[in-house]
Amino acid sequence: MAALENIGVLNWLNRNRGLLVPIGAISLIMVILMPLPATWMDVLLSVNITLSALILMTTLYITHPLEFSSFPSLLLGTTLFRLVLNTASTRLILTAGEGGRDVTQASGAAGKVIETFGNFVAGGSVAVGLIIFIILIVIQFVVITKGATRISEVAARFTLDAMPGKQMAIDADLNAGIIDETEAKNRRETISREADFYGAMDGASKFVRGDAIAGIIIIIINILGGLYVGMVQYGWPLKQCMEAFTKLTIGDGLVTQVPAFIISISSGLIVTRSTSKANLGEELLTQLTSKPVALGIAAGFLGILALTPLPTLPMVLLGGSCGGLAYMLKTSKKQAAAKAAKAQQVSQSKSSAPKSEPIESLLSVDPMELEVGYGLIRLVDKSQGGDLLDRISMIRRQIASEMGIIVPPVRIRDNMQIEPNEYLIKLRGVEIARNVSMPGQFMAIDSGAVREKISGHETREPAFGLPAVWIGESERALAEKNNYTVVPASSVIATHLTDLIKRHASELLTRDEVKKLLDATKEKSPAVVEEVVGPMLKLGEVQKVLQNLLREHVPIRDLQTILETLGDWASRTKDLEILTEYVRNALARTICAQYQDQENTVHCITLDPALEDAINAHIERTETGSYLTLSPARANKIVETIRDQVERCGVPMGTLVILCSPQIRMQLRRLIESAVPNTPVLAFNEVVKDIRVQSHGLVTVEMS
Structure with a gap:
């Protein structure tokens, strides 16, 4: 029981x-306010000693400071605990004569622990105890605490200084696919916790120094106060009063300063520990015995000391131990080296035989790859000042913010088979773009507002096809003065990559990625996800709708609105093209926001109603979708007319749209997307009411 x-x-x-x-x-508050019996004082002092020993053992066995991240708070707590015990023990010492005790019985007034420390640890001598106490105070205050405080300050400063570099290294590993988002998040949290830990240690170590000073003041107060109380209140003789209160005070000082000394050592150990795979004892033994030569020299030195008047036996024993250990370690290393050499020979003989690469490794493809010539490697290498990895990390964040999809990590590798300054971009193992970038130079892009042409190696900006020239650092200021847009070589690659990712975003959106997006939405809006995905539409069908939107650069960040619209219409039709049009209508404000100018105006060209009717008449709608049945000649005539109208209207690229009726919007977009890829097609119902529409032309085609 x-x-x-x-x-x-x-x-x-x-x-x-x-x-x-x-x-x-x-x-602790109760201990300060209420008198404690001597027995309870013994218990609390024993707890203090036990706690300090436990802290020391814990610091010896941790392999990383963050394994004991609560140490700064614990350090503060133990310091306050000792000060509270000092207050309580002072009360007991100064009331040693209460209850009719005479001076001969005063030694047990503060409990057995203080009495034992005053007699046994101090050797029964007040002078010895006082000297030991002063030595402990000096060692703790001048040596250990001061050193630990300085180490904490330096560690905190260097940890904060190293944070940006560590963060960039994490982003680089994430972009290279070495780690995933979860691991990157964990590493960032670890860096933040390290900075917080060393900052807290920097502050907490100041309390330890204050504790040492308080110990000196308390012992003086106890002795002087004890003499006053003993002689004035209790009428004890000076000599006996001096001996009794000094012994109690020394015992009290030792019983609190010994745990403080132990915790100060723990504080110094934990701030000097770096990340390792073993505890301190294993590390010390491994490293001290790693050099047999050092042990041999130490053995010789001890042998020389044995010839002096120093005690011979200890020197001979220690010298012989060091010499024997050095011999055994050297022999063991030779045997290990011989085994390693033999194993290497066997390994080389095996590796010399032709070995086929596993077929399975050839089946995997990366979603996005960037291959660079050896001349562009320095754009990737941070040690050479390369910032391409950081730019790619920013690209992934930008795409997530603008388009609502998480771009998979871009695998970067060197390719010795292409030109030194050439790079190529692959999508699922297939090359989709190739271009040249000049490291150390700048691309000056002519956006149409250039005042005076400058000389340089002529080229074209790869993302938008604008005319440009490669220039040196010395010509950069002149180019900017003449209204050129000047960007470094790494930015050219990053912009090109961004444009390709946006163009092919629909191909990067896999079912797994859609599942992740839906899971994230389900945490905030579980009802709409549970209603639509499964009962109404399969995961693959939701994926197709999202791909249709991304194919025309419509962001899918507002996944809740998309799912709610699908929930409203999926019960009436399963045609994914029609469902996509309904979703576009629901996202009208988002779509307009991409193309409206600062004056809330959308610039457009429209189609002649007769042309719209002719196109609508040639749309064949079936259960599997719709398609256009125009003859190639008529289709080509419509495309050429629209392209001419777009080029003539003079509106900057990317800000002009084509407005048409909802019935023909999708088929018209498919018809012209290869000829005018950067001109979106919007339906009339996709323009919200508070947006002004300014027409720059009417497309008319004779369909006879």
């Missing part, structure tokens, strides 16, 4: 362990 009760108490403590710290804080 008693055993069951004990188990119940342990379970209760485990469930409510969060109450231990508040209970401890209240207990």
Whole structure:
């Protein structure tokens, strides 16, 4: 029965362990306010000694400072605990004559622990105890605490200084596909926790120094106060009063300063620990015995000391131990080296035989790849000042923010088979673009507002096809003065990559990515996801709708609105093209926001109603979708007319749209997308009411 009760108490403590710290804080206040019996004082002092020993052992066995991240708070707590104990013990010492005790009985007034430290640890001598106490204070205050404080300050500063570099290294590994988003998040949290830890240690170490100073002041107060109380209140003789209170005070000082000394050592150990795979004991033993030569020299030095008047036996024993250990380690290393050489020979003989690469490794393809010639490697290498990895990281964030999809990591590798300054971009293993970038130079892009042409290696900006020239650093200021847009070589590659990702966003959106997006939406809006995905539409059908939107550069960030629209219409039709048009109508404000100017105006060209009717008459609608049945000659005539009208209207590229009726919007877009890829096609119902529409032309085609 008693055993069951004990188990119940342990379970209760485990469930409510969060109450231990508040209970401890209240207990400290009670100890300050209420007189304690000597027995309770013994218990609390024993707890203090036990806690300090436990902290020291924990710091010896951790392999990373963050394994003991609560140490700064614990350091503050133990310091306050010792000061509270000093207050309580002072009360007991100064009331040693209460209850009719005479001076011969005063030594036990503050408990057995203080009495034992005053007699046994101090050797029964007040002078010895006082000297030991002063030595502990000096070592703790001048050596350990001061050193630990300085180390904490330096560690905190260097940790903060190293944070940006560590963050960029994490982003680089994430972009290269070495780690995933979860691992990157964990590493960033670790860096942040390290900075917080060393910053907290920097502040907490100041309390330890203050504790050492308080110990000196308290011992002086106890001795002077004890003499006053003993002689004035209790009428004890000066000599006996001096001996009794000094011994009690020294015992009290030692019993609190010894744990403080241990915790100061723990503080110094934890701030000097770096990340390792073994605890401190294993590391020290491994590293001290890693050089047999050092042990041999130490053995020779001890042998020389044995010839001096120093004690011979200890020197001979220690010298012989070091020499024997050096010999055994050297022999062991030779045997290990011989085994390693033999194993390497066997490995080389095996590797010399032709070995075929596993076929399975040839089947995997990366979603996006960037291959660079050896001349462009320095744009990727951070040690050479390359910032391409950081730019790609920003691209992924930008695409996620603008389009609503998470771009998979871009695999970057060198390719010695292409030109030194050439790069190529692959989509699922297939090359989709190739261009040249000049490291160390700048691309000056002519956006149409250039005042005076400058000389340089003529080229074209790869993303938008604008005329440009490669120039050196010395010509950069002149180019900017003449209204050129000047960008570095890495920015050219990054912009090209961004444009290709946006163009092929629909191909990068896999079912797995859609599942991740739906799971994220389900956390905020579970009802709409559960209603649409499964009962109404399959995952693949939702994917097709999202791909249709991305194919025309419509962001899918507002996934909740997209799913709600699908939920409204999927019960009436399963035609994914029609569902896409309904979703576009729901996202009208988002679509217009991409093309309206600062004056809230959308610039457009429209189609003649007769032309719209002719196109609509040639749209064949079936259960599997719709398609255009225009003859190639008529279709080509419409495309050429629209392209001429777009070029003549003079509106900057990317800001002009084609407005038409909803019935023909999708088929018209398919018809002209290869001829005018950067001109979107909008339906009349996709223009919201508060947007002004300015027409720059009417497309008319004779269909006879």
